[in-house]
Amino acid sequence: MELSRVKLVKGQIRVPSDKSISHRAVILGAIAEGKTYVEDWLVSADTLATLRVIRSLGVKVVRKGTNLVIEGTDYTFREPQDVLNCANSGTTARLMLGVLSTQPFFSVLTGDRSLRNRPMLRVVEPLRQMGASLDGRHHADKLPICVRGGSLKGISFFNKRASAQVKSSLLLAGLRAEGYTEISEPYSSRDHTERMLKAFGVNLYKMEGKDGHIVKMEGFQKLYGTKVVCPADPSSAAFFCALALLVEGSELILKDVLVNPTRDGFYRKVRQMGGHVEYTNLRELGGEPVADVVVRGGNRLKSVEVKPEEVPSLIDELPILAVLMAFAEGTSVVRGAQELRVKESDRIKAIVENLRAMGAKVEELEDGFIIEGSMSLKGATIKTYGDHRIAMAFSVAGLVAQGKTYIDDPNCVKVSYPNFYKDLFSVVQT
Known part of the structure; x- marks a missing residue:
């Protein structure tokens, strides 16, 4: 050009519309109970990757232009029949690693050439600490990564890079973990996941501590479908x-x-x-x-x-x-x-x-x-x-x-x- x-x-x-909020609206709508209505959703290669992955897990989504209606599963997905392709979207890969770590089945996430070379261990290591089994190339630092989820326990984790994707992945896993999940950061990363979780009915605690900004959440809280405008x-x-x-x-x-x-x-x-x-x-x-x-x-x-x-x-x-x-x-x-x-x-x-x-x-x-x-x-x-x-x-x-x-x-x-x-x-x- x-x-x-x-x-x-x-x-x-x-x-x-905002890409971060559009990704999260689909994922939270899928794990909630009841219907979620999303308006002004971003239609792009990255967000469509998230939509395809969610549909591959058995979630029914009706899309009319930039509006979505998502039939929530209350965090109960169908085991995918094929590898889940996140294309070029790091948000899709990292957040879905957290979601899939809660599920009692086997799944594999991959992506395009660029995404397969982006670091994933920053998410994989704390998810392993919570009890999930993840394996892949370079000790699961690179996609493809296979996930065997199940019974998780909440952890306290210092998110030293202040990464919103890491924080979001752990919060999504923590929704189905025993006890509390606590994430601290030296300075606050994007807080769209926390804001949207509250809109879906989740109780979160935000505070300041010796390690900086802290988000704390109790496990096994139910999400209820809602309306999200992007x-x-x-x-x-x-x-x-x-x-x-x-x-x-x-x-x-x-x-x-x-x-x-x-x-x-x-x-x-x-x-x-x-x-x-x-x-x-x-x-x-x-x-x-x-x-x-x-x-x-x-x-x-x-x-x-x-x-x-x-x-x-x-x-x-x-x-x-x-x-x-x-x-x-x-x-x-x-x-x-x-x-x-x-x-x-x-x-x-x-x-x-x-x-x-x-x-x-x-x-x-x-x-x-x-x-x-x-x-x-x-x-x-x-x-x-x-x-x-x-x-x-x-x-x-x-x-x-x-x-x-x-x-x-x-x-x-x-x-x-x-x-x-x-x-x-x-x-x-x-």
């Missing part, structure tokens, strides 16, 4: 926000955006950089804070530092934040983001390599990068490594760079945002 500099960004758009994904909206900020005279309204404080770190950081980002019509939707985000371009951006404790709230937005940093005045630093190394690609490497190709001065760190900001970037051929967020971030860079930019694999955006380019071109003037 070839991209050139645009003159203006204007209008309003409602980006697709707000717009702040990670998807971030690409449009960044583009509007970088084009003088632009004004863009992003509708119904999730602004959960464990997820809106990008927008807070952009304000620190001097960007005009305003929350309007702030309200609650299904237990989650939602707002319309107004973005105005033209403000000179200044450099900023991302500290390790800030990373969980903007981990998925770091590629597009890096693009903003390349245009900012001064030197920006990101530390504590080693998790980027094991996403759909090595995102630190991809960010550094592509920014350098566009003329930026970047130093690669083991856990992040240092970017010396400048007034402009030049067009280049972008290596996406099949990673949707790299493709989208550098598509934005291509629309504000001098000359032409080529995206080597634009189709990889289908993982989270199938209509990304259509929506992007709908708000730009060339």
Whole structure:
């Protein structure tokens, strides 16, 4: 795909619904008793992988466009007849390892080439401590992983990486574990699972302790089907926000955006950089804070530092934040983001390599990068490594760079945002 500099960004758009909430709505609806109604569900390659896995376990789901009706099983699934394919979705794999660890049958999870190389031991080890039997390649650090679940016991676990996927997997297992499951984190990861569990009738305790943030839950609680409305994904909206900020005279309204404080770190950081980002019509939707985000371009951006404790709230937005940093005045630093190394690609490497190709001065760190900001970037051929967020971030860079930019694999955006380019071109003037 070839991209050139645009003159203006204007209008309003409602980006697709949040991927994290869409995954969880299907999984919690499946384990609940009764029907769950999901509105504005994200239809993407990743979320469809979760839907296929759930259906393979005997769950009846009716989908009409972006609306779902899920017939809950009260945590009683049918043994799958085949391997469960999670495609490219790490959320599907890690959360379903927790769910399947509660089931008294044999199952196998796998994924595509990229997912089969992503680390799973961070979930597997605590699930083994709870009593599940899991085995696979590299001591079950890599998919395929076979699971023999059954009688579990609650554990206390320190989630040192502050990973929402690890926390969610253990909470889903803990729902069918004897006693209490307690998870502590040095700083709070995404809390969508906790919020949604409460909406399904589960009692959770959140507190502060010597190890940081603690979530505690008693086992064998029943979930009851409910209604879930999925707000717009702040990670998807971030690409449009960044583009509007970088084009003088632009004004863009992003509708119904999730602004959960464990997820809106990008927008807070952009304000620190001097960007005009305003929350309007702030309200609650299904237990989650939602707002319309107004973005105005033209403000000179200044450099900023991302500290390790800030990373969980903007981990998925770091590629597009890096693009903003390349245009900012001064030197920006990101530390504590080693998790980027094991996403759909090595995102630190991809960010550094592509920014350098566009003329930026970047130093690669083991856990992040240092970017010396400048007034402009030049067009280049972008290596996406099949990673949707790299493709989208550098598509934005291509629309504000001098000359032409080529995206080597634009189709990889289908993982989270199938209509990304259509929506992007709908708000730009060339």
